[in-house]
Amino acid sequence: MDPVIVVGAGPVGLTLALALARQEVPSVVLDEGPGKDEQRPARTVVLREDAAALLERLTGAALGEYGVRWAGWRSLRRKQVMNEITFDESGPAAPLHIAQHVLTGALRAAVADEPLVKLAVDSRLDAVEQERSGITAHTRGPRGTWWRGSYLIGCDGPRSTVRKLQDIRFPGRTAVERHAVAALRVELPWEGRALLHRMPPWRQSGPSAVEVTARPLPDGVWRLDWLLPPGKDLVTPEILVTRIRETLAGWTDGSTPAYDLLDTGVHVVHHRLARRWRAGRVFLAGDAAHLLGALGTQGLDEGLRDADNLAWKLAPAWHHGHHEALLESYQTERRAAIAARLRAADQALPVLRGGGGLRQMVPGTARGHDALLTEGHLGRGPLGAPGGYADSPLAPPPSEGEIQVDTAPGSPVTDVRVTAEDGTFVRLRDRLGRGALLVVLIAPGTGVWDRKHWVSAGVMPRLAAAVTALPHPAELLVAEDYPGAPAHSVLLVRPDGHLVTALSGVRPAELYAAAQAAVGGAAKEKAEAASSAR
Numbered sequence: 001m002d003p004v005i006v007v008g009a010g011p012v013g014l015t016l017a018l019a020l021a022r023q024e025v026p027s028v029v030l031d032e033g034p035g036k037d038e039q040r041p042a043r044t045v046v047l048r049e050d051a052a053a054l055l056e057r058l059t060g061a062a063l064g065e066y067g068v069r070w071a072g073w074r075s076l077r078r079k080q081v082m083n084e085i086t087f088d089e090s091g092p093a094a095p096l097h098i099a100q101h102v103l104t105g106a107l108r109a110a111v112a113d114e115p116l117v118k119l120a121v122d123s124r125l126d127a128v129e130q131e132r133s134g135i136t137a138h139t140r141g142p143r144g145t146w147w148r149g150s151y152l153i154g155c156d157g158p159r160s161t162v163r164k165l166q167d168i169r170f171p172g173r174t175a176v177e178r179h180a181v182a183a184l185r186v187e188l189p190w191e192g193r194a195l196l197h198r199m200p201p202w203r204q205s206g207p208s209a210v211e212v213t214a215r216p217l218p219d220g221v222w223r224l225d226w227l228l229p230p231g232k233d234l235v236t237p238e239i240l241v242t243r244i245r246e247t248l249a250g251w252t253d254g255s256t257p258a259y260d261l262l263d264t265g266v267h268v269v270h271h272r273l274a275r276r277w278r279a280g281r282v283f284l285a286g287d288a289a290h291l292l293g294a295l296g297t298q299g300l301d302e303g304l305r306d307a308d309n310l311a312w313k314l315a316p317a318w319h320h321g322h323h324e325a326l327l328e329s330y331q332t333e334r335r336a337a338i339a340a341r342l343r344a345a346d347q348a349l350p351v352l353r354g355g356g357g358l359r360q361m362v363p364g365t366a367r368g369h370d371a372l373l374t375e376g377h378l379g380r381g382p383l384g385a386p387g388g389y390a391d392s393p394l395a396p397p398p399s400e401g402e403i404q405v406d407t408a409p410g411s412p413v414t415d416v417r418v419t420a421e422d423g424t425f426v427r428l429r430d431r432l433g434r435g436a437l438l439v440v441l442i443a444p445g446t447g448v449w450d451r452k453h454w455v456s457a458g459v460m461p462r463l464a465a466a467v468t469a470l471p472h473p474a475e476l477l478v479a480e481d482y483p484g485a486p487a488h489s490v491l492l493v494r495p496d497g498h499l500v501t502a503l504s505g506v507r508p509a510e511l512y513a514a515a516q517a518a519v520g521g522a523a524k525e526k527a528e529a530a531s532s533a534r
Contacts, residue, residue: 001318002134003027003118005149007125007162009035011045011100012286012303013155014107018058019311021116023435025318028118028147029111030139032156035121037101037108041183042263044223045100046215048379049093050386050412050497051301053429054308055103059110066106067098068216071192073378075370078199082370085378095378097194097215097223100300120147125161128152128282135281150318151281153310155303158270160288166279172272172342176349177294178228179267180235182244185221186259188251192216196296196373202250212247213296213377221262228266240264269293271342277331285310290338294345295352296376297384302341305386305496306334308433312495315435316472316519326520329394337387344382348372386412389498396500396517401507405491406484407499413491418477419446428477429497437474437500437515438493439467442485446478459488459506466508470515494518 004020006013009031017027047055047063056063071094073085087094111117123139130136130152137147154162163170195214211227226243228235245256272291277284286303293299310330317323352369375381388411389395395410407413415429418440431438441463467476482491485502492500492514500518503510 002148002150004314004318005030005135005137005147005152006155007137007152008155008157008286008288009033009104009108009119009121010155010157010286011104011107011300012307013153014104014111015055015058015304016153016155016285016307016311017117018107018110018114019307019433020314020318021114022058022433023311023315024116025311025315026116026118028120028149030123030125030137030147031119031121032124032141033121035108035119037104039099039101040263040265041099041217041221042181042223042265043100044097044183044215044217045103045300046298046377047096047098047304048298048301048384048386049095049415050429051304052093052096053415054304054433055107057430057433059106061106061110063096063098063103063106066102066218067096068192068218069094069096070194070216072190073194073196073374074190075196075374076198076200077366077370078201082198082367083374085374092378092380095194097217099217125156125165128162128165130281151283151314154282154284154288155286155307157287158272158291160284162282163274163284163288166276166282168279168284169275170272171275172270172291174270175230175268176271176345177269177353178230179225179269180228180240180243181226181265181267182224182240182261183217183221183263184224184244184259184261185219186248186257187220188214188222188248194377196370196377197251198370198373200247200250202246214251225267235266237264271345273335273338273342277335278328283310283330289335290342292338292342292345294376295348295383296373297341297345298379301379301386302338305337308496309334312433312435323520325393329392329520333389333392333394336391337389340382340387345376348383388412394494394500394518394520396514399501399503399507399510399513401503401505401510403486403489403502403504404484405482405489405499405502407502409499409501411499412497413493413499414483416479416482418479421476428479428493431475431477432493432497433495434475435473435495437470437472437495437518438477438491439463439470439474439511440477440479440482440491440493442480442482442487442489442491443478444480444487446480462508463490463506466506466511469508470512471521472515472519474515492518 003026075083127138213225249256270291285306376383390410
């Protein structure tokens with residue numbers, strides 16, 4: 001079987017290649033550059049908990065050593081503190097802030113150690129041909145050649161060549177937001193804590209900025225973003241330096257502290273969504289498929305979720321033959337999730353960026369606005385939380401034994417401690433991405449006993465037999481508890497960490513049906529039945 005061709009060696013493309021390799025699928029990554037990334041301290045990414053965990057699983061690197069996990073979050077309006085959050089072990093995990101070239105470097109290092117991934121540098125795609133049995137891609141440059149593959153994934157950014165070659169439209173909005181950006185080494189009074197300051201009370205030079213964000217990086221470096229008004233007003237170096245001095249002075253004692261300016265830029269946010277994410281054996285992922293990022297949201301998170309979703313669906317198709325229902329579900333699930341995020345942003349933008357009027361005078365309005373922005377920055381709510389797949393074609397039909405837990409079907413599961421089949425204690429997230437379904441039995445008290453004392457007792461033998469008989473490889477795990485799940489309930493989890501169903505007790509027939517639906521078997525049978533009827 002020919003390898004999967006991944007076009008683009010950014011974080012999404014490299015993540016996809018590593019995710020495929022973890023499921024024993026070879027790939028070729030076409031990198032139009034020389035294999036090195038420009039060091040830009042002002043170009044950074046904020047990773048939410050699930051995205052950071054995915055990258056750490058694939059790279060084996062502790063990314064917290066290369067970035068900063070925020071100690072807290074603080075928002076101000078003029079001089080008033082609107083919200084203050086401290087991240088600790090008892091609450092949600094802190095976002096991870098890391099320079100993009102550092103992140104890409106960690107991914108490249110992991111790719112270099114992975115024999116199933118071939119990185120082809122100086123390889124710019126200029127033609128794609130596909131037929132029933134596979135796909136052929138041509139690259140130009142010093143190493144221009146033809147590449148033969150089983151599937152091709154366009155992870156080649158907003159100006160995607162893959163998308164253009166497949167004649168896929170990319171409608172949306174241009175310049176939804178503009179930000180002036182600076183990375184500087186400076187000592188600020190809230191070490192390790194991110195800050196959102198709306199309507200700062202000091203005078204702004206040049207185009208007015210009604211909002212400024214400060215995010216910490218390692219070694220005393222901070223990234224500062226000033227939201228700019230609509231339009232095309234130039235942000236000259238002189239204006240930016242003046243703005244930096246005014247902002248730093250406003251945050252300290254009135255005098256500008258010493259600082260070292262490392263990098264600057266202007267970040268323009270676009271909102272776009274490709275009409276199709278698939279054309280036969282060609283798929284789109286990341287910025288090639290969608291652009292978002294207004295109101296503090298992060299587009300890379302969603303690109304990484306694209307890679308995670310697509311990798312586990314390509315793997316069985318690569319190993320066992322084309323599986324239309326499973327492959328088609330990628331576009332259905334991921335495009336709907338991004339569309340929901342874009343709709344939420346479109347609804348919030350007029351409220352948050354609409355200016356004054358009576359709306360600004362209504363009590364509680366400022367706090368409501370702050371709550372919306374906090375959701376976007378911290379990865380919560382409709383603006384920032386990972387999307388669910390409740391309406392997925394892979395969702396099983398309702399069953400008699402189905403129960404409700406704190407995680408809705410189709411949503412990402414909560415990371416809890418589980419006992420693996422070898423008796424070791426691991427995190428549930430550590431077992432994701434291997435291509436296998438996860439079956440989790442909730443059994444209070446098992447954590448204090450050696451596995452040998454309960455593995456052959458109670459419901460375990462019957463459940464183990466049911467897991468062995470499933471239509472897709474599955475791993476049996478045991479957890480002492482799970483939010484909202486009663487004792488002896490059974491959770492079925494997809495390889496990308498989304499809940500398929502929760503059942504009351506061991507129900508082999510219902511577990512089998514849910515597993516069959518989760519891997520596209522039920523949809524495949526329906527399609528075959530409909531075809532036979534015609």
